[in-house]
Amino acid sequence: MEIAVLWLLSMMAMSNEVEKANDNIRMLEAEVVTLHIQNEIVLDTLEDHEGTIIRTAGAHSSFYAGQQVKNEDYEESINLLNQKMDALKEMSEGEGSTTSSNVPDKP
DSSP states (O other): OHHHHHHHHHHHHHHHHHHHHHHHHHHHHHHHHHHHHHHHHHHHHHHHHHHHHHHHHHHHHHHHHHHHHHHHHHHHHHHHHHHHHHHHHHHHHHHHHHHHHHSOOOO
16 A cells, blocks of 8 residues: 555656646747747848848949049049140240240340
8 A cells, every 4th residue: 555655646746747847848949939039030130231231342342443443533634734744844944945045145
């Protein structure tokens, strides 16, 4: 009889342990679902950020290329202006030497 009582008590204790384990399993399953949802939200946000980064990089590359073209145009304009200035200096120096040689020296 004592063995039956011990067996019954151990079965009741085991039943409680099984119920606790089942409760823990259900809680873990709920947490897994919650984490899965949060993971999906993070992945969606990451995709949005990746798209933004790609668009920003494209815009930056386009802007940089445009600036390079403008810089080359400005540099070319500056070189042309420098050449014109040099030509004008040469012309004025040439005219100055011919006019000074044509003008008689003052006594």
